[in-house]
Amino acid sequence: VLAGPFCFSGDNVDTTIDFSKLAGLIPAVAQDGRTREVLMVGFMNPAALDATRRTGFATFYSRTRGALWMKGETSGNRLRVDRILIDCDADTVVLLVERLGDGNVCHTGSRSCFSRELSLDSRPAGEERAS
């Protein structure tokens, strides 16, 4: 499922994750392991990361509900986690996932939560302001 031209150095280290920078949370990027689309970004506390590693299904911490939630627990659109990548600062994770259920990750019914686009300002720098 996860073959591809992506070379991570891949030490399967059990690094201590730094949850201190966001009051106990880290951002967790869910990326389709096959298409490499970024599907959603959630947050994890230590319990959410532990549940994800233990169950193999992406589990986040809901800031609004103040509770863990396994993505798709109700809808069936769970995310099976194949790999967890951590960054140089050990304060962010990327989950390489397989989309289950109907494959639509977003609650709006879209495959990805990132289905809208923000314009770039095409004006040459300096046209509006001196720089």
Added chain:
Amino acid sequence: VLAGPFCFSGDNVDTTIDFSKLAGLIPAVAQDGRTREVLMVGFMNPAALDATRRTGFATFYSRTRGALWMKGETSGNRLRVDRILIDCDADTVVLLVERLGDGNVCHTGSRSCFSRELSLDSRPAGEERAS
């Protein structure tokens, strides 16, 4: 540069971004527009997002320094932003970028900051704890 099998609905909307959930910041995922690797995750305040849209180079807010920083301003390894995607909640952005300079995004010299891997717990659920 950004051709690919990825279909975003692509309304070029100028949505109001919600900076309220993380005390004025939003996570910003930098993804290689060609290979779709996730390269790094930083944070943006409104000024950082504005600078990114205005200059076309990824600019973040450094929480440790309390200041804006254009990625690669010193090293030359800037990230040219081709597209900015926003999520359903308008509280996270994905930057589709082109790597400039030597193409190594991470300060460790790696192409991506996500060059390490965290193990999944391969024990069957329930082996260690009742569930």
